[in-house]
Amino acid sequence: MNRIEKIKVGISVGDINGVGIEIILRTFEDARMLEICTPILFASNKTIAIHKKELNINTQIQGIENVTKAINSKVNLVNVWNENVAIDFGKETKEGGKYAFLSLQAAVKALKSNEIDLLVTAPINKHNIQSDDFNFKGHTEFLEANLEGESLMILMTDEIKIGLVTGHIPVQKIAETITPELLIKKVNILYNSLIQDFGIDRPKIAVLGLNPHCGDNGVIGTEDDEIVKPTLEKIQAEGKLVYGPYSSDSFFGSESYKNFDGVLAMYHDQGLAPFKALSFGNGVNFTAGLDKIRTSPDHGTAYEIAGKGVANNNSFKEALYKALDIYKFRKEYNELAQNKLAIRK
DSSP: OOOSSOEEEEEEEEOTTTTTTHHHHHHHGGGGGGGGGEEEEOOHHHHHHHHHHHHHHOOOOEEEEGGGGOTSSSEEEEOOOSSSSOTTOOOHHHHHHHHHHHHHHHHHHHHHHTTTSEEEOOOOOTTTOOOOOOOSSSSSHHHHHHEEEEEEEEEEEESSSHHHSSSSSSSHHHHHHHHHHHHHHHHHHHHHHHTTTOSSSSSSSEEEEEEEGTTTBTTTTSHHHIHHHHHHHHTTTTEEEEEEEEEEHTTTTTTGGOOOOOESSSHHHHHHHHHHHHTTTEEEEEEESSSOOOEEESSSGGGGGGTOOOOOOOOHHHHHHHHHHHHHHHHHHHHHHHHHHHHHO
16 A cells, blocks of 8 residues: 555553563664654653663654644654653553553543544553553453444454454353344444455455354354354345354364455454464454554563563554554545545535
């Protein structure tokens, strides 16, 4: 795609004791990245300076008063906090969660007000970020509560896109959560996202079964026969190319996923385990279904290597590329829709 347009990319830095700031700085060590977007970090000059010194990274940072002052061809930084904060690489601390939230909060505020065009988030720790202000299971739930629309977590590479019917919920609650209404909603979000965010005119979607072997005709559970199959038949009757349920134990190993534009998994690990086995280090998490675009790398804070200067920034870089691609596709889709509406009038 044409990456000449300077899109304003907001970036939240995640847990300050993890690898988030390192992978951000490593990404923009390559000056060519500044030719495709204008990055705006939400953090602190002091905190970034500590990371640069400890990790021996020379990425130049341009401090700005606010987002409207962002400079093209610079890595811009809005100071969200000014106090000195102790960095304890590789440790889960209260401060790590506090400043991860402050960064995210400021970035989402800018996103909602259209001061930035899209958001790329560095990894948070879902435990230490919890507070009176952040009572969510992760980024996805927080964004859904603060933006318009209903969310769908999509894990993706160029070859595969896996959406999740259920996300961060206990395994024991999965079966009772799967309803025809929820299935229809998640299929529609994935279907519409494949059209407007990825430029696929008539998406073909595979839906995985809930139980092993899709229940084996009721021997290993009845949900697939009683809920999933009838619901998919109803969706197919609308003309959508949605197929399944497929037994997940063989679906990925047989490379059946390559026959579809998107895959819908019933629960978190059913989708993420094979996805990370196929793509670890290069995958992207995209929050579909919302009025704003957010992507992130497919890994966590990686405390075990934080501060050692060995973090791989490929996934973060891919998250940035994918966000820019989605922005372009969605913009073109909306412009086409508006033109069609104008013609009808």
